[in-house]
Amino acid sequence: MEKASTAPERGTRPRNRRALILAAAADLFAQRGYPKVSMTDVAKAVSVQPSALYRHFPGKGELLREAVAANLQPVVESVIQAPDGDLDQLVLSLGRALLEHRGNGVLWERESRHLPPAVRFDIASGAKFAISSKLQSGTAALPAAEADLRAWAMFAVMVSVSWHPNRLSKADEETHLATLARTVIDMPLPPIKESDHRAGAALSVPRSRREALLAAAIRQFATSGFDAVSLDDIGADVGIAGPGIYRHFSNKAEMLAAALYRATEVRWMDLSRALSEASDSSAALQRILSSHISFALSCPEFLQLAVSERQHVPERDLQNLLEAQNDYVADVASLVQDAYPGTDQEVVRVRVKAALHVISSVVRTPFLRDIRGIQDILEDLAWGIMVPAADQGATS
Numbered sequence: 001m002e003k004a005s006t007a008p009e010r011g012t013r014p015r016n017r018r019a020l021i022l023a024a025a026a027d028l029f030a031q032r033g034y035p036k037v038s039m040t041d042v043a044k045a046v047s048v049q050p051s052a053l054y055r056h057f058p059g060k061g062e063l064l065r066e067a068v069a070a071n072l073q074p075v076v077e078s079v080i081q082a083p084d085g086d087l088d089q090l091v092l093s094l095g096r097a098l099l100e101h102r103g104n105g106v107l108w109e110r111e112s113r114h115l116p117p118a119v120r121f122d123i124a125s126g127a128k129f130a131i132s133s134k135l136q137s138g139t140a141a142l143p144a145a146e147a148d149l150r151a152w153a154m155f156a157v158m159v160s161v162s163w164h165p166n167r168l169s170k171a172d173e174e175t176h177l178a179t180l181a182r183t184v185i186d187m188p189l190p191p192i193k194e195s196d197h198r199a200g201a202a203l204s205v206p207r208s209r210r211e212a213l214l215a216a217a218i219r220q221f222a223t224s225g226f227d228a229v230s231l232d233d234i235g236a237d238v239g240i241a242g243p244g245i246y247r248h249f250s251n252k253a254e255m256l257a258a259a260l261y262r263a264t265e266v267r268w269m270d271l272s273r274a275l276s277e278a279s280d281s282s283a284a285l286q287r288i289l290s291s292h293i294s295f296a297l298s299c300p301e302f303l304q305l306a307v308s309e310r311q312h313v314p315e316r317d318l319q320n321l322l323e324a325q326n327d328y329v330a331d332v333a334s335l336v337q338d339a340y341p342g343t344d345q346e347v348v349r350v351r352v353k354a355a356l357h358v359i360s361s362v363v364r365t366p367f368l369r370d371i372r373g374i375q376d377i378l379e380d381l382a383w384g385i386m387v388p389a390a391d392q393g394a395t396s
Contacts, residue, residue, distance in 0.1 A: 085138020
């Protein structure tokens with residue numbers, strides 16, 4: 001994440017001290033994670049005593065709230081300032097703002113989970129609702145539900161570069177992201193009908209104690225965050241006391257790693273099955289997308305863990321998980337190139353990463369996840385993002 005300014009010398013009183021504090025806090029939160037940053041760390045970064053921070057912010061939670069809001073504000077302004085109905089200008093302004101502040105995507109999408117849910121939704125979703133408002137204006141105004149879905153997808157395409165660096169030049173990156181954003185805006189979709197939410201049947205917990213503990217851990221980590229959950233909380237959820245927990249897991253990090261490895265293996269099994277059963281690369285891609293989205297919709301907690309909690313696993317596990325993720329992207333990108341040759345390998349990777357990030361963003365947003373027919377809609381969106389425009393008709 002980019003730093004706004006060099007820390008002032010200790011003892012000086014810069015007129016923009018509040019802005020310097022917010023920039024330093026945002027940088028530290030994104031690099032280390034909110035729980036691992038203290039007010040003393042932030043004070044040191046701007047060369048002041050911790051007491052000076054409290055003149056501006058009553059606590060670390062308020063500092064996080066304002067840091068996230070301040071870092072999103074240029075992006076929101078880029079959307080608001082685009083003329084109503086001018087989608088080309090909207091895409092251009094938003095793309096440039098997000099690329100300029102690309103390092104902040106981790107702050108917006110990961111660290112904002114430490115804010116109270118209502119505050120988090122209002123701040124982190126502000127830019128997306130601003131985009132939605134623009135899509136609902138002008139001569140080609142969209143219905144609200146459709147505008148919301150396309151806005152979330154458009155934002156996810158562009159912010160995907162925060163999570164997944166690439167080797168494209170700045171100009172090429174801007175061009176390709178703009179193309180993908182217009183694809184999301186323009187591609188035909190079925191009518192968007194709101195909530196298809198149905199309460200599931202009340203199922204008992206798994207009989208295996210290990211599986212019961214793992215299921216409880218996944219649910220609690222995704223809902224409350226890794227740091228807010230104790231082993232006792234997890235055990236109490238399934239009626240297992242301390243010693244019974246340690247027979248299966250040594251600590252919370254081992255539980256989290258087990259959950260993330262499981263999600264990774266599910267995706268690899270689905271990919272392997274698609275390759276063995278499909279008639280060609282295009283058919284295999286369709287199968288992979290379908291199974292990937294189906295798993296995400298049925299187990300959205302895994303996506304939440306991958307975005308906001310993965311940094312809590314041991315370093316060796318983290319590196320293994322990241323390597324597996326990169327390998328998965330590479331294999332899917334290879335299939336795209338096999339099915340539709342002629343596209344630059346790095347461009348295809350950018351497309352694949354953007355498509356997967358759209359799936360993640362929509363699935364992690366309950367009111368979008370519950371749209372009727374969202375499985376098919378996400379398949380259409382992801383396919384449109386992954387496959388070069390000239391080959392869009394070759395989907396059967």
